[in-house]
Amino acid sequence: MSGTGGRVTIATVAREAGRSISTVSAALNGAPGVSGATRAEILRVAAELGYEADPRARLLRAAHTGIVGVSCIAGQAFQVQLVDGLYRAAREHGHGLSLTAATEHHGEVEGVRGLVRDRCEGIVVVDSRIPYEDLASASAGLPLVVMCRPSPAPGVEAVRSDDRAGMTALVEHVLGTGRRDLVHLDGAGASCTQLRSEAFRAAMEARGLPGRVVPGGQDEEAGVRAVSVLAGRGSMPQALLCYNDHAALGALLELRRRGLRVPQDVAVAGYDDIPVAGVSAVDLTTVRQDVEVLTDTALQRLAERLPCATGRRSRAGGDRPAREDGAPLGAVGAVEHTVAPHLVVRGSTA
Known part of the structure; x- marks a missing residue:
C-alpha cells in the first residue's frame, strides 16, 4: 500500500498502523507525547513499508534551512x-x-x-x-x-x-622565450575581460612593446575565428595569449589545420588550467586558478x-x-x- 504516485507517506503508515496522522508524525519525528511502545510499533510499520521522510517537507517546517x-x-x-x-x-x-x-x-x-x-x-x-x-x-x-x-x-x-598577477606572469614567461610579437585574444563579454586585457597591455608596455588585443570570446570557436582573422590579415603573431583554455584550444587546432606548428611558428597559451589543457596532445601553457x-x-x-x-x-x-x-x-x-x-x-x- 502506498500514497500518491506510489510513494509511502505518513498517511500510508497511519492507515497501516491504525494510528492518527498526528501520532505517526510525532513518532517519526521524535516528538514528545508518544509512548515508547507506540513509537516502536510505528517505526516498525514504517520500516516494513519502506517509508522515507520527504526532505522538502522538513525544510518547509524548519526555521532555517542552512x-x-x-x-x-x-x-x-x-x-x-x-x-x-x-x-x-x-x-x-x-x-x-x-x-x-x-x-x-x-x-x-x-x-x-x-x-x-x-x-x-x-x-x-x-x-x-x-x-x-x-x-x-x-x-x-x-x-x-x-x-x-x-x-x-x-x-x-x-x-x-588575481588576474593581473596571472596575466603578467604569463606575459613575462612568453617574453622570456625570446618572442616579442604577442597578441591577446580577449573574452568578449566575459566578466574578467577588462582585467586581463588591461594586465596584458600593462605588462607589454612595461617592456616597451605594443599590447595588441583582438576580439575573442570564451569558447573554442572564438579561438578558431581569431586565428582565421589574423591569418586573413597576414598579421599572425609569434604568440597568442587567449582569455581562457577553451579559446586557446580552438586557436591551437586551427593553427594546426592551417599547417602552422605550435610552438615553433606560433606559441599558444590559455587561462584556467582545465583538465584537457594537460593532455599530451594539447600540452597547453596556462594559468591555474586555485x-x-x-x-x-x-x-x-x-x-x-x-x-x-x-x-x-x-x-x-x-x-x-x-x-x-x-x-x-x-x-x-x-x-x-x-x-x-x-x-x-x-x-x-x-
Missing part, C-alpha cells in the same frame, strides 16, 4: 571545477547546496529566483553576466557573494583570482552572513589565504578577496 544556493553558467569546464569545489566547501561548513545553471533556455535571473523560492539562505553567483541591479532584485535581499568578477556594488563581496581556495573563501564569506551562522571555519586551502583588498575595477566601497593564481608552463610555449 541551504546555500549556487548559480553558474553551463558550458565552461572551469565552472564545473568551481561547482565541485563549492559542494566540498559547503559540506566543510556544514551547509547543503542547491544548484541552478544558466542555459540558452534558462536565464540567470530565473535561476536565482528559483533558489530564493527553494528557501536558500544565501547565494553564490559564479561568473554572472547580468547587470547587478537584476541580480540584486532576483536574490530578494539574501546574502550574496559573487565569484570570478569584480565586485559590482558597495557592500557586495567578490571572490576572484579552485580550493576560491571556493572555500566564497563559502566562508557567505556562511558568516547567514542567519544560521555557526562561525565554523574550514581548514581547506591550508596556508593559501585569499587577500582582501579594493580593486580599481570594483565599485567604490566594495570588498574583494583575491587569490593568487599559478603559472603552468607546458609545451605550447616552449
Whole structure:
C-alpha cells in the first residue's frame, strides 16, 4: 500500500498502523507525547513499508534551512571545477547546496529566483553576466557573494583570482622565450575581460612593446575565428595569449589545420588550467586558478552572513589565504578577496 504516485507517506503508515496522522508524525519525528511502545510499533510499520521522510517537507517546517544556493553558467569546464569545489566547501561548513545553471533556455535571473523560492539562505553567483541591479532584485535581499568578477556594488563581496598577477606572469614567461610579437585574444563579454586585457597591455608596455588585443570570446570557436582573422590579415603573431583554455584550444587546432606548428611558428597559451589543457596532445601553457581556495573563501564569506551562522571555519586551502583588498575595477566601497593564481608552463610555449 502506498500514497500518491506510489510513494509511502505518513498517511500510508497511519492507515497501516491504525494510528492518527498526528501520532505517526510525532513518532517519526521524535516528538514528545508518544509512548515508547507506540513509537516502536510505528517505526516498525514504517520500516516494513519502506517509508522515507520527504526532505522538502522538513525544510518547509524548519526555521532555517542552512541551504546555500549556487548559480553558474553551463558550458565552461572551469565552472564545473568551481561547482565541485563549492559542494566540498559547503559540506566543510556544514551547509547543503542547491544548484541552478544558466542555459540558452534558462536565464540567470530565473535561476536565482528559483533558489530564493527553494528557501536558500544565501547565494553564490559564479561568473554572472547580468547587470547587478537584476541580480540584486532576483536574490530578494539574501546574502550574496559573487565569484570570478569584480565586485559590482558597495557592500557586495567578490571572490576572484588575481588576474593581473596571472596575466603578467604569463606575459613575462612568453617574453622570456625570446618572442616579442604577442597578441591577446580577449573574452568578449566575459566578466574578467577588462582585467586581463588591461594586465596584458600593462605588462607589454612595461617592456616597451605594443599590447595588441583582438576580439575573442570564451569558447573554442572564438579561438578558431581569431586565428582565421589574423591569418586573413597576414598579421599572425609569434604568440597568442587567449582569455581562457577553451579559446586557446580552438586557436591551437586551427593553427594546426592551417599547417602552422605550435610552438615553433606560433606559441599558444590559455587561462584556467582545465583538465584537457594537460593532455599530451594539447600540452597547453596556462594559468591555474586555485579552485580550493576560491571556493572555500566564497563559502566562508557567505556562511558568516547567514542567519544560521555557526562561525565554523574550514581548514581547506591550508596556508593559501585569499587577500582582501579594493580593486580599481570594483565599485567604490566594495570588498574583494583575491587569490593568487599559478603559472603552468607546458609545451605550447616552449
